[in-house]
Amino acid sequence: MTSAHDNPRPTLDPMDLAGIDDLLSDEEKDVRGAVREVCAALVDPYVAEWFESGDLPGIRELTKELGTLGVLGMHLDGYGCAGMSAVAYGLACLELEASDSGLRSLVSVQGSLAMFAIWRHGSEEHKREWLPRMAAGEAIGCFGLTEPDHGSDPGSMRTRARRDGTGERADWILDGAKMWITNGSVADVAVVWAQTDEGVRGFVVPTGTPGFSAPLIKHKLSLRASVTSELVLDGVRLPHDAVFPEVRGLKGPLSCLNEARYGILWGAMGAARSAFQAALEYSTQRSQFGRPIGGFQLTQAKLADMCVELTNGTLLALHLGRRKDSVGLRPEQVSLGKLNNVNKALEICRTARTILGANGISLEYPVIRHMNNLESVLTYEGTPEMHTLMIGQALTGHAAFR
Missing domain, CATH: 1.10.540.10 (Acyl-CoA dehydrogenase/oxidase, N-terminal domain)
Structure with missing residues (x-):
């Protein structure tokens, strides 16, 4: 036995x-x-x-x-x-x-x-x-929702689409601007959300259409290995069938953001893992006072805390993924994952930076790059304030941001 x-x-x-x-x-x-x-x-x-x-x-x-x-x-x-x-x-x-x-x-x-x-x-x-x-990667797309003056409040967008003519087959004319658009300058097609007489509607806009331009945004100190652009729509004429046929209102773009936020709550754990791994390896190789710094209690406490948060965040991502595959996810559950995992990933990167000391700010190691990138991830697809209030509304039944 x-x-x-x-x-x-x-x-x-x-x-x-x-x-x-x-x-x-x-x-x-x-x-x-x-x-x-x-x-x-x-x-x-x-x-x-x-x-x-x-x-x-x-x-x-x-x-x-x-x-x-x-x-x-x-x-x-x-x-x-x-x-x-x-x-x-x-x-x-x-x-x-x-x-x-x-x-x-x-x-x-x-x-x-x-x-x-x-x-x-x-x-x-x-x-x-x-x-x-x-x-197949033969065409690149972008998504135009955020505007220069309207980030967390997309319902106040100023981009406007109007009919030029009468009847269902009349062309659409789009005017406005979008900001902080990933892939914008290299995109072949843009999904653009605009105010219409029927509420917010989505449009499929080939980027070669006259009046469409996508100036590159420069001087970023985060997400630098990424194409970020402004979208300018100056009398962009589209055929009647360029509009999404059924969806009206913010439920259209928000359904898409929920999908993207789900990927973020996983992705943040990838940045955290990379920073943790760099710190762990460095702690065994860097010697001070006659022994590796990983042998000191304060360094081990940092590594243990990072390991716990990385484990918790990854388990949360996996749980939400299994739930999404089985019964689906509510937006509040995605907010829970995005809020926790990005915050914890930032903490892990900042702690890893302290273990690497001055080397932590060097691009010879991935830590400062991940830390800077996560400062953007923290606020895009919903700021931490908005996700906090989404969770607060789910808990109390009161919408604090309306």
Whole structure:
């Protein structure tokens, strides 16, 4: 008769102390491994240089590689999309952001904003025209909601779409501006949300349309390895069928933001993992006072705290992913994940920076890059204040921001 004492203890992985890997299927691990392998080959050796130069060279070639990998709109069904699970998509986001938040942002905007908007709200013609090319990385999309003066309050947007003529087949004319738009300057198609006489509506805008321009935003100190732009719509004329046929109001764009926020709550843990791993390795190699700094109690306390928060955030992401795959997620549950995981990821990066000392601000290590990137991730797709109030409303039944 054998007992538990007769079985050898499983080997502990310092990067997965709780054994979360045991909760993943072989297919999920394969997805994660494939994304990690591509990132290691095509992104990791170069991303610090991209960040320093404030550029993402070869973005079209990289997007095609990501399309070949199958991660663009990978959680959508049909039209050339992979139809993978929410957990598989989340793991892909984690690996992408472990390389850089800008890379995950490229994939999120393509798949969870632009493609999802067309997939969920577009006409059959919109889907057939754009989704297969976007899934393959042959066409790049962007998502125009945020405006220069209206971020957390999209209902006050000033971008306007009006009919030019009478009847259902009259053209649309769009005027306005959008701000902080990922992929904008390289996009082939923009999903643009505008006020109409019928409320907020979404439009599929080929970026070659006269009157459309996308000036590049420069002087960023965060998400530097990412294309960020303004969208300018100056009398953009679109055919009658450029509009999403059914959806009205903010439920359209907010449904897309919920998809993107789900990817973020996974991705933030990728940035946190990268910073934690760098700090852990550094603590065993850097010696002071005659021994590695990892041998001092204060350093071990920092590493233990980072490990706990990384574990908790990853488990929360996995739980929300399993729930999304089984019964679906409410927006408040996504807010819970985004608020917690981005905040904790920032704390992990800042703590890792202290372990690396002066080297923590060098691009020879990934920590300061992740820390700067997460300052953008903290406020895009909903500021921490807005997610806090979403949770507060769910708890009390009172909307504090209306």
